[in-house]
Amino acid sequence: MNADGICPRVNAQYLKPYTESVVRLIGRVTQVNGDTAILDAAGSVTVHSTRDLVFTEGQIFEITGRVNADLSVKALDGINHGSDGNMDNVNKMVELVQRHKAFYYNI
Amino acid sequence: MSNYNSYDGNSYGGYGGGDTGGGYMTNSYGGGDTNGDVKYSSQGGADRTIPEGKTRLRPVTMKQIIDATKTHDDAPFIIDGVEVINVSVVGIVRNVTHATTTSTYRVEDSTGMCDARKINRPDEQDFDRSESFPRVGDYVRIIGEISNFNDKRYIALRHMRPITGLDEVTFSVLEPLLVHLQTVVPSSLYSTADVAKSNSSALFTTSYETESLTPLQRRIFDALKTAEEQDMNEGAHIGVIADRIGASRNSVMAACEELTDLGLAYTTVDFEHFKLIM
Structure with missing residues (x-):
């Protein structure tokens, strides 16, 4: 994360424009392979x-990480939210944040 | 103005006072004795009158806290053209510094980072006296007062509690957006009644539509918003709108009808007069 704390909220649909940037991603772990997870x-x-x-x-993890060129994410930090929680609402939230980008982010 | 002085006295006095539980509610800034309303330019474009003395707890993002403005040193902070004193913000603790008299928590909510500072009083049981909270990496809700210290923005911390569960995170991201939209766009679009009768996706559909207006609709919308006819019952005639924005009458007529379909405007005395819903 940058010193100013800005890391736009994204999901799989919004990764591309943020290549090489630090983003915030909430997702449910479906697969673990060593130190990589899907x-x-x-x-x-x-x-x-x-x-x-x-x-x-x-x-469900909330990841702060850098988006690689292949659209994988290198985690810098992660918070475990447990298994309860509505991911549909999270994705709706991300969509709204992206639609109102100027309100949330100075970028 | 004497009110600004009383603001200083009350808020900081209340902070150090014994009653931490209700401290932020008793702030009497503005009081009832103001001699009028103050005009602020809102982000919505049109000037609007905000009555003073409306003290409330506003959910905000860190970006809004950092971007908040002041008209002069003793004035309260302004967000979206409205005075804001007490804020509620949710984020992740990224740094904790304990000193003898203060504790500082650096908190980040993905939109920005800001310090929340608390004055430690040894004789009081406080929310942060436990070893396990708050620590770096905790998701927290902060309640406090926007302040400046040495030209640096910070939150004078009154209360902090842990966020438990993903759903509260989701909610806390959208809460400041809803209040922002309720503040800067016509109130009828985001009234509490709408919230009650629609699910969250339907609630925000209207905002998608105001944001996805065609360029012509947007020009008409902006022109009407600041038009003096907006203050009159009959609204503006499409011929007047067409002249003002330099578009053909037919295209303006069509665009006005589309704005009506979107619920942003309505026809008045006949089908050629339009007014925005405010």
Whole structure:
């Protein structure tokens, strides 16, 4: 994350414009392969873990990370929200944030 | 103005006072003795009169806190053309600094980062006296007062509590947007009645439509918003609108009908006079 704390909220549908930027992503872990996990966030996103971030299948994580050229995300930080929570609402929220980008972000 | 002085006295006095629970509610800035209303230019474009003395707790983003303006040093902060003193903001704690007299929590909500500072009082049981909260990485809701210290924006922290569960995170991202839209666009579009009778997606459909207007609809919308005819019962005639924005009468007529279909305008005395719904 930058010192100003700006990391736009995205899901799989909005990754492309943020290549090389730091974003905030909420998704449910569908698969764990070593230090890489696949998250469902309105589509699949491959997330490369940090050392102290342990992914568990079925749990929802909020990732702050950098978007790679292949649209995978290198996690810098992650918060485990547990398995409860409505991902449909999260994706609706991301859509609204993206539609009102100027309200949320100075970018 | 004497009110601004009383604002300083009350708010900071209340902060150090004993009653932390209700401290932010007792602020009497503005009081009832103002000699009139103050005009602010809102982000919505048109000037609008905001009555003073409306103290409320407003949900905001860090970006709104950082971007808040002041007309002069002693004046309250302004967000969307409205005075804001007490704010509620949700974010992740990124840094914690404990000093003898203050605790500082650097909190980030993806839109920006800001310090929340609390004065420690050794004789009081406080929300942050436990070892386990708040720590770096915690999701928290902060309630406090927007302040400046040494030209740096911070939140004078009154209360902080943990956020539990994803759904509250989702809600807390959208809450400031809803209040922002209720503040800057015609109230009828985002009234509480709408919230009650529609689900969240339908609620925001209207905003999609105001944002996805065609260029011509947008020009008409903007022209009508500031038009003096907006204050009259009959509204503006399409011929007048057409002249003003330099478009043909037929295209303006069609666009006005589309604005009506979108629920943004309505016809008045006949089908050629339009007014925006405010």
